[in-house]
């Protein structure tokens with residue numbers, strides 16, 4: 001029997017990181033297309049979107065539930081939005097009879113923190129798990145109590161591409177010129193999952209078991225569809241490491257050129273991989289206009305401490321090459337890694353002065369579950385405070401954030417902390 005499924009993202013009232021990038025939620029897009037391929041009816045309510053369509057008054061969300069009458073409600077939860085997700089769960093429970101399913105990074109990293117009102121907590125990849133829950137055929141070997149953990153799909157090409165029709169025409173960030181000057185509308189696109197590195201501040205190792213990619217052929221076909229059906233003029237590949245496989249990346253660039261696709265695009269990449277002259281040259285030639293890289297620190301001591309596996313010299317080489325090739329760069333650095341000193345921070349500023357990225361994002365480290373440093377902080381208790389969601393504010397966070405963000409540091413309810 002065909003079912004009605006409402007998929008929702010919680011709003012964020014405030015965030016210690018800032019939350020100014022309302023991009024298409026690819027994860028929900030993949031789940032929606034998988035359900036629609038099975039003949040089910042899907043509605044996506046993205047409360048993260050400005051202007052918040054159904055959240056401003058929670059009554060609107062409950063009206064939406066009453067209007068759509070879903071059989072299932074699926075809520076996508078990041079650690080940062082866990083508090084708001086709890087409110088969505090409460091409203092859902094009070095407004096309809098739907099079975100409640102939660103998934104996403106927080107469900108994967110801290111599944112037992114969800115209240116009993118949640119009928120299923122999906123750990124890891126969601127497409128097949130949600131489809132089987134909705135169709136009443138969860139495989140018993142992947143279900144324990146209410147926790148569902150399916151193996152990762154071996155070949156990502158077997159999945160349908162995101163159900164873009166849910167997002168087109170809505171108030172997403174179609175113009176990302178604050179980061180890279182790409183011709184709008186820019187579609188954000190997730191073309192790989194996972195990462196084979198293990199940087200100690202990053203929770204990716206807890207989220208995806210293996211590194212997998214869509215094939216270059218499938219990505220190029222989808223780009224053609226985005227151009228033809230939705231007038232896409234650029235693509236922003238939002239994923240951990242677009243270039244992990246040099247062979248796949250070169251093939252993708254070749255295909256774009258062979259097909260004569262004049263598409264501007266941007267990626268996120270690791271410096272040690274993308275500083276390769278052939279690779280960067282090929283990216284530039286086939287339309288890649290911008291690369292976001294995790295510089296993290298200008299201190300080799302910190303780069304080694306976080307197990308980044310890059311050197312300061314490699315960072316310098318990457319920026320020299322990208323400036324030569326005219327590829328715009330967006331450098332992300334983190335301050336406040338446990339063990340960092342004032343001298344390390346000076347080295348970071350000095351490196352940024354030398355390499356001159358086109359744009360810089362300075363963040364202050366917060367502990368998110370699933371990372372090595374998170375577990376270390378839990379053990380050493382070297383923190384100012386820990387939120388109910390699990391987020392850890394390391395010692396010195398407040399003072400450093402005040403300096404780096406140059407504004408009073410608020411907690412997530414808006415109170416000064």
Ligand code: B12
Pocket residue numbers: 012015017018019021022023024025026027028030031048073074075076077078079080081101102103104105106109122124125126127130190193194202203204207238239240368369
């Ligand atoms: C693109 C992206 C963003 C976009 C999100 C756009 C959007 N609306 O979704 C933007 C820029 C807005 C963003 C913001 C932030 N992000 Co972000 N982001 C990513 C990134 C790079 C890709 C996400 C993605 O598309 N993945 C691909 C899809 C297929 O995976 P997915 O979304 O996880 O969905 C799958 C499963 O999780 C699951 N699933 C997801 N939802 C649901 C729902 C149900 C019901 C079910 C059953 C399953 C399920 O099934 C999906 C399909 O398999 C990830 C890293 C990563 N590789 O996942 C970080 C990541 C999700 N972000 C992270 C963080 C920390 C942030 C910020 C706090 C950063 C900041 N500086 O502000 C904010 C917080 C925003 C928030 N609302 O919480 C962390 C989250 C960690 C955590 N514990 O929650 C991640 C994992 C990065 C990391 N390495 O730590 N992010």
Ligand code: SF4
Pocket residue numbers: 195196197198199202203204205240241270294
């Ligand atoms: S920071 Fe980037 S390279 Fe390091 S583990 Fe996370 S996703 Fe991989």
